Amino acid sequence: MLDLVNVEYDTLIPNNVNLSKDKRVQKALEKWHPGYINWWNDLIPQDFQNSLVYLRTAVSVDPKGWAKFDYVKMPEYRWGILLAPEVEDRTIPCGEHYGEKAWQEVPGEYRAMLQRLIVIQGDTEPGSVEQQRFLGKTAPSLYDMRNLFQVNVEEGRHLWAMVYLLQKYFGRNGREEADDLLIRSSGSEEAPRMLGAFNEETPDWLSFFMFTYFTDRDGKMQLESLAQSGFDPLSRTCRFMLTEEAHHMFVGETGVGRVIERTCQVMNENGITDPYDINKIRSLGVIDLPTIQKKLNMHYSLSLDLFGQEVSTNAANAFNSGIKGRYMEHRLDDDHKLGDATYPVTQLEDDKIVLKDMPALTAINMRLRDDYRRDASGGVGRWNKMMAKMGVEFEMKLPHEAFNRDIGVFAKKPFDPEGTLLGETEFNEKSKDWLPTSSDADFITSLMVPCVEPGKYAGWIAPPKVGIDNKPGDFEYVKLHIA
């Protein structure tokens, strides 16, 4: 019997898609594999490649088997092709083909659109690993180092997932696109990654936590929408990726939370009640809360740009053709076609922000961005609760969606974080209070010294409440290779 839950480990590439029976794709992937390993080996510093990292690897895609923990050297991590189990008689959940049987092959008329969506998604995965390549050297603990590497290997696996789809379903074009995913490189002059947010280096750990909280969350929303695709192999791929993506959200939310917690703790220990007493707080070796807010402002606004134009015919076409659904499409209670429906979209009229009802079909991006904002505000609320509990009077806030934007109706307009339009000069004068400056960055960088003794944490971050895989506090999450 064909076993679609357990993973085939007998081939070079672990998979649950019966790869050994599909010689053409197997050959294509095996040809791609050395390039991938080279990419990985060139990327991550050599000492870490030889270290034993306590990682989880999926041995099957059902809930019982996908989180097996063990020590592994990263280059020996079993990157593979894992799809969520096929849902019997699945139908297309949205658009004009609503209710028809889901496609197992690429529908000819949507080939180009599908391929483009998969390439864009695929391009972000290696991009983020490239951005984070130097962070291992300044890890605030072995626990955090492990989390970084777990995120990295899983982003690597997500690249595999997209490459499989390209090679299996998109012929020669797909193979070329798969090769290009290894050629483009984050921040490169000649061949940068496709989306802007993936071309900035992640310079420090607070940025990494903010990135995993805000930018990976965009990835999660995109995956949620693609998991609703009428193209079943894409849907199944994304559904399994989402389970892994949850860990990335966790790293971000608890990471930022632990930085805030540590700052509040040090403030309390030293009797500091004014969170704006920045110099004093910084002199104690922790990151002041207003600076954390500035980092939040930047990462949130950059991430909003990833949702594209508020009104978009591309997004409308993808939805209408059943290629990409909405967030939690199956839980929405409407006709899933949006023929006459409208959706309120923020627009700029004579420099005033107004909400206008637009055809819901063209407002798909706006809607996903709204879902994102709601999702992202949850963690912010929990950080605030923690500060209140610790008796520190400060609240983190998501800035207004018009603030610091490069894409969409607010692009390049000098709005402040409250959503008030300012003059260019005033904005430039005040922006140092809203966005991290180079001296903020220098200060944060100065704190980034590695702490690699098991159970110890750098002074600017609190230990986690619970260990990974329920391990005790002094567990050696990474057995460092000492050259």
Added chain:
Amino acid sequence: MTVPVKQHLIDPEICIRCYTCEMNCPIEAITHNDDNVVVDFDKCNYCMACIPVCPTGSIDEWRVVKTPYTVEEQFEFDELPGQEEFEAGASEEQTGLEALDGEMAKLLAEAHSGAGGKAKAPASAGKASINLHNLGNPAVMTVQGNYRLTDDPSHDVRHIILDAGSLPFPILEGQSIGIIPPGKDDNGNPNLPRLYSISSPRDGERPNYNNLSLTVKRETDGICSNFICDLEKGEEVKVTGPFGSTFLMPSDPNAKIMMICTGTGSAPFRGFTMRRQRTNPEAATPMTLIFGARTPQALPYFGPLNKVPENQLLKHMVFSRQEGQPKRYVQDELRDMVEEVAALLQDENAYIYICGLCGMEEGVDAAMTTIAESFGQQWHAIRDRMREDGRFHVETY
């Protein structure tokens, strides 16, 4: 009278609201509002599918409650409520509850999760008492003996006999007790009890004495196992429990019992075997034991076991590190016993018990899958049916 029940909760201070548990719950027992992700008590069937997928560990929380928290009440949680106190000795005959103590209930839920669903006691099993003694009111027992069972320097396994004196401490074979190691943990709180399977039968390590035995392996850095393995005769130990009300043996002497274990997982099966031996063994159907260890020297009770007659216990001992022999594991033995096992799987009066290190059930699972296929059936369907009947039990740590 309200009967206490075990409730699965999520820690709202640790949870990040990724909803992965909700998406993985096969029966939609998990739901959320803007604040919290919660488990609906009326729907949850303890299948544990949500546990491994949680990235935070917030999902693995259990409370024993008189009245379950409703979904609405859980939406209002800012933090997890503490475990309510119960009168010592509350009986739980109707509920099938394992322990009236959140921490112990959690340990047992995890140990039993390898069975793939909610554990049930055999229909003819005795009625177990639980939680006669808790942290606030532990039983004090005296060490009557501490014997080394293995002849392998890296495997120090001990047979410990504890005497309860005049204290009532009724147990059944297969139950566990908590041992409270002295001292404090890293956070300065008194150490919590660790759970150990009882390895003696209900009428005492020695018939009609109020004592019981444990089988404990010394673990490097193990706070409690080192404490126990170093105990000397006459010392006193604080004990909680007993716990567990499903991993029990059927009273029916004709029940066909297959016991699969590794290492100290043999503890409950020693109890099972002794119970059979003390109750008319000639009239009973022999039980089958499949016991895996590294070497005969590392197999607890190797000597005494060999003396149990074959008409009472069919013994299959398998060794994974015996010099000059290929490595063999319990699943290899099962595969070799295909006809015998296949007959058991199709027998309505057959019981299977698995006990040992966490993960061993996977090898057994694979072997059972092959064996079930040999007669054209699905192992998981058979397993689920047996579990529902109280005839399939897993306890792995």
